[in-house]
Amino acid sequence: MACYLCFSKPVLLFSALVLWAFSTLLEAQDPSQLSSDYYLKTCPIAEQIVRKQMEYAVQADPRNAAAILRLHFHDCFVQGCDGSVLLDDTVTLIGEKKAEQNVKSLKGFDIVDKIKTNLEAGCPGIVTCADLLAIAARDAVVLLGGPYWDVPVGRKDSKTASLDQANTDIPTPQQGLVTIISKFLAKGLSATDMVALAGAHTIGVSRCASFRDRIYGDFELTAKDEASSLPYLSKLKEDCPLDGGDDNVSPMDHFTPNLFDNAFFETLLKGTGLLNSDQEMYSSLVGFETSSLVEKYWADPVAFFNQFSDSMVKMGNITNPEGGEVRKNCRFVNT
Ligand code: HEM
Numbered sequence: 477m478a479c480y481l482c483f484s485k486p487v488l489l490f491s492a493l494v495l496w497a498f499s500t501l502l503e504a505q506d507p508s509q510l511s512s513d514y515y516l517k518t519c520p521i522a523e524q525i526v527r528k529q530m531e532y533a534v535q536a537d538p539r540n541a542a543a544i545l546r547l548h549f550h551d552c553f554v555q556g557c558d559g560s561v562l563l564d565d566t567v568t569l570i571g572e573k574k575a576e577q578n579v580k581s582l583k584g585f586d587i588v589d590k591i592k593t594n595l596e597a598g599c600p601g602i603v604t605c606a607d608l609l610a611i612a613a614r615d616a617v618v619l620l621g622g623p624y625w626d627v628p629v630g631r632k633d634s635k636t637a638s639l640d641q642a643n644t645d646i647p648t649p650q651q652g653l654v655t656i657i658s659k660f661l662a663k664g665l666s667a668t669d670m671v672a673l674a675g676a677h678t679i680g681v682s683r684c685a686s687f688r689d690r691i692y693g694d695f696e697l698t699a700k701d702e703a704s705s706l707p708y709l710s711k712l713k714e715d716c717p718l719d720g721g722d723d724n725v726s727p728m729d730h731f732t733p734n735l736f737d738n739a740f741f742e743t744l745l746k747g748t749g750l751l752n753s754d755q756e757m758y759s760s761l762v763g764f765e766t767s768s769l770v771e772k773y774w775a776d777p778v779a780f781f782n783q784f785s786d787s788m789v790k791m792g793n794i795t796n797p798e799g800g801e802v803r804k805n806c807r808f809v810n811t
Contacts, residue, residue, distance in 0.1 A: 507793040510628035514607075519599035522629075523611055529591045530615040538734040541616035542680025543584030548613035549676070549791070550578060551606065553663060554641045556796035558634035559605035561642075562588060562806040569809065575642030580723065581683060585807070588612070592806050605806035606631035610792045617788075620679055622736030625785035628792065632800035635809045649686050649751040653760040656753055663794055665787065671757055671769040672783040673791065678740035679733065681725040682750055684716035690752045692718060698747035698759045705748050712750075726750060741774035 515522045533540040551561040554572055561578070562585065563571040572578060588605065591612060595603045607629040614627050645663075647656045660670040691712045699705035708730065715724050727733030728750045729740040740754075749755035757766040773780035801810055 507795045510630045510793060510795070512626040512628055514628075514630035515599075515603060519595070519602045521598055522595060522603045522607075525594045525598055526591055526608060526611045527615050529587070529594055530612050530619060533587045533590075534616065534619045538620060539680060540584060540587055541620050541736075542676075543582070544587060544609070544616045545613045545676055546680065547582060547584050547588070548609045549673070550582060550642070550646055551609055552791050552794045553645050553659075554638055555634055555636070555798075556794045557606050557610060557631055557792055558796035558798075558800060559609065559631075559803065559806060560634045560637040560796075562605050562609070563634075563637045563809070564807040566808065569637060570639050571637045572639055572642040575639055575646065577646045577648060578642060581686075588806050596804065601802055601804065604631055604633045604800075604802050606633055608806070614788070617676075617736050617784075620734060620736040623781035623785045625789060628789060631795060633803040633806075633809075634796050634798065634800045636798070647753065649682075649753045650689060651753060653753075653756040653763050653766065656756075657766075663791070665790060667765050668769060668783065669787040669790060671766050672773065672780065672787045674754060674757065675738065675740055675773060675780055675784055677728040677751070677754060678738065679729070679736055681727050681733070683722060684724045684726070685722040687712075687726070687750045687752075688716055688718070688722075690750065690755065691716060693752070694755075695748070698749075698755055700745075700747045705746060708748060728754070738773055738777040738780045741770050741780070744770050745774055 530541075530544070533544075547561060548557070550572075551557050551559060554560055561572050561582070563569060565571045565573070573582065588608065591608055592605060595608060610629065610631070611627050614625060618624050645659060647659050657667050657670060660666070665673070691709060695709055696706075699709065712726060715721070715726055729743060730750075731739040731742060743749050744755060744758040747755065747759065749758070757763055758770045760766070773783070804810055
């Protein structure tokens with residue numbers, strides 16, 4: 477008599493291998509598989525939920541918009557946009573929150589938690605933290621007056637994080653233009669993407685520790701209109717002394733700090749960019765291409781908005797080829 481439940485060991489092993497290969501294929505991420513209507517049937521209210529929570533957060537404090545936008549950037553530059561930046565340290569996992577550019581600096585994790593709680597209440601187990609962040613970053617920009625773009629979704633949440641990659645791949649304000657461009661190129665992003673995306677510094681603030689080198693360095697040399705730039709420099713030095721005050725903050729676009737516009741590029745044209753890395757895009761001797769882009773985005777806000785939207789989609793398409801899961805809690809991998 478045939479025994480349908482009786483398999484030999486090699487057959488079982490083979491079946492297990494096929495199943496494993498199949499599930500890996502299913503999990504693997506291909507950016508071309510992202511689409512704006514990924515949650516259309518499974519969670520049509522996903523975008524609405526994210527938007528509402530972002531409205532509350534930005535109304536409470538416009539800085540929250542900047543925090544979320546930066547989180548998405550730091551997520552995408554490490555293993556792809558896979559929510560790895562959101563993971564807390566545990567006994568079995570070392571997260572990215574203690575990386576040089578993240579520690580004492582990344583904010584907005586509580587906002588992500590709130591959005592996730594609401595998503596889980598509306599559509600349990602459907603929307604990933606990586607997608608949540610990509611949608612929330614777009615909403616952050618829109619809520620402060622910036623451009624709208626459709627966000628392709630369908631990313632998976634990673635089961636791992638990489639502190640090492642966070643330390644090596646995220647650009648720092650002390651790095652030169654060539655290094656920063658090469659870090660973007662390594663992620664498939666061009667110099668044009670870099671200049672447009674750095675336009676995100678039209679909102680949010682920097683800590684004194686990140687711009688001290690600049691204000692006690694070549695600020696006076698690059699600043700053009702002395703009548704307005706020297707009082708600004710004195711104020712910066714007051715807020716950011718040579719010694720101490722590391723966590724004191726100043727806006728990177730001192731003209732319109734809570735508006736997503738193109739005024740950030742004006743700070744560079746005037747030679748008063750707050751971060752070394754930002755001013756380099758305009759003032760570096762090797763910045764032929766980047767300085768003309770800075771001029772273009774200052775002269776033509778529509779060109780800036782269009783390029784920023786395109787570059788955000790491009791950055792958001794950096795996926796983690798390992799695939800992953802839909803985390804229940806953005807801070808921890810599922811058990
Ligand atoms: C081009 C290379 C970049 C460098 C070197 C850089 C560096 C920095 C630094 C040093 C700060 C201040 C952090 C602190 O002092 O705590 C900052 C803030 C910020 N960055 Fe960047 N960044 C870059 C590109 C980007 C990109 C591509 C985005 C987003 C698309 C972005 C979005 C932001 C935002 C919104 C803030 C303000 C955050 C807040 O107020 O909490 N940055 N960045």
